[in-house]
Amino acid sequence: MNASVPDAAVQQQFDDAPQQKDAAVLGMWAFIATEVLFFGVLFAAYVVCRFRFPLAFVAGSARLDFPMGTAETAILLTSGCLSAIALRQIQLDKARQSAVLLLVTALLGIAFLVLHGMEYHDEFKEGLIPGIRYLENGPGAHEMELFFSLYYVTTGFHSLHVLIGVVLLLIMAARTWRGTFGAHYHTPIEITGLYWSLVDIVWIFAYPAFYLVGGAG
Numbered sequence: 001m002n003a004s005v006p007d008a009a010v011q012q013q014f015d016d017a018p019q020q021k022d023a024a025v026l027g028m029w030a031f032i033a034t035e036v037l038f039f040g041v042l043f044a045a046y047v048v049c050r051f052r053f054p055l056a057f058v059a060g061s062a063r064l065d066f067p068m069g070t071a072e073t074a075i076l077l078t079s080g081c082l083s084a085i086a087l088r089q090i091q092l093d094k095a096r097q098s099a100v101l102l103l104v105t106a107l108l109g110i111a112f113l114v115l116h117g118m119e120y121h122d123e124f125k126e127g128l129i130p131g132i133r134y135l136e137n138g139p140g141a142h143e144m145e146l147f148f149s150l151y152y153v154t155t156g157f158h159s160l161h162v163l164i165g166v167v168l169l170l171i172m173a174a175r176t177w178r179g180t181f182g183a184h185y186h187t188p189i190e191i192t193g194l195y196w197s198l199v200d201i202v203w204i205f206a207y208p209a210f211y212l213v214g215g216a217g
Contacts, residue, residue, distance in 0.1 A: 021187045028191045032198050035161075039202050042154045046209055049146055056143030060151070061213040063128060065119055069211040072115050073203065076162075079108035080200040083169075083193045090176065093183035099176040102189070105196070106169035109162050116159055123148075151210050158202050165199050168192045 050057050086101035120129075127135025130149045172192050175181060181189055 024187050024191055025194075028194050032194065035198055035202075039154070039157075039205075042150065042157075043205060043209065046150050046154070049150065050209075050213065053140075053143040053146065056140045057147045057213055059140060060144045060147030061210060063123075063126070064151075064211055065122065066211055068115055068119050069207060072112050073207045075108050075112045075115070076200050076203050079105045079112075080197060082108070083196045087186070087189055087193045090181055090186040090189055091183055095176050095179060095182055098181075098189070099173045102169050102173035102176060106166045106173060109166040109169065109199075113159060113162055113166070116155065154206055155210070158199070158206060161199050161202070165192075165196050168195065 082101050082105045086098045086105065089095075089098035089101060123129060124133055127133050128148055129152065130145045134145055134148070136144060169192060172181075172189050176189065
């Protein structure tokens, strides 16, 4: 048996620890591939509509809170760096440091959700939520409604992924603090880090698409 994982951690269906780790990582990459396809469809729809209704999309982007979106971007990118450092710390068998970094990463994820929730609240008050409270009228209002529909679907599903990631990070932080993981075994932390990287990457595409298009117009 490979010493990189305790015997008890190897499930019955696997021959050894390396096979179990490879299966877990492969499973996460397969999941990420399906998520890329999902968000890829949304971004493809965005591109088509953006070129068809350029003025309406510029007008819609101008209604978003650019400073808030920029702050959210900085928070997520920082959290991604901390997640990577947390993985490195556990690889060096520094469990307590890794646990603290995982906790801070989760707290940054919560901060992102709070800021984005504040954005949604402000947009609701302004009547910019299609199907719920959309008060825009006049030329281009219908096309701008399409912009906001794509915006809420994309950022809404992304926020759901952030929430799931926060829960996973908190679980990983607690288990790491209790000594469950170390240099000998940290596959769940590695997989959670991969998931959090997906969250970062999706936002890296969403931020310029929705918040910067106004400047591009």
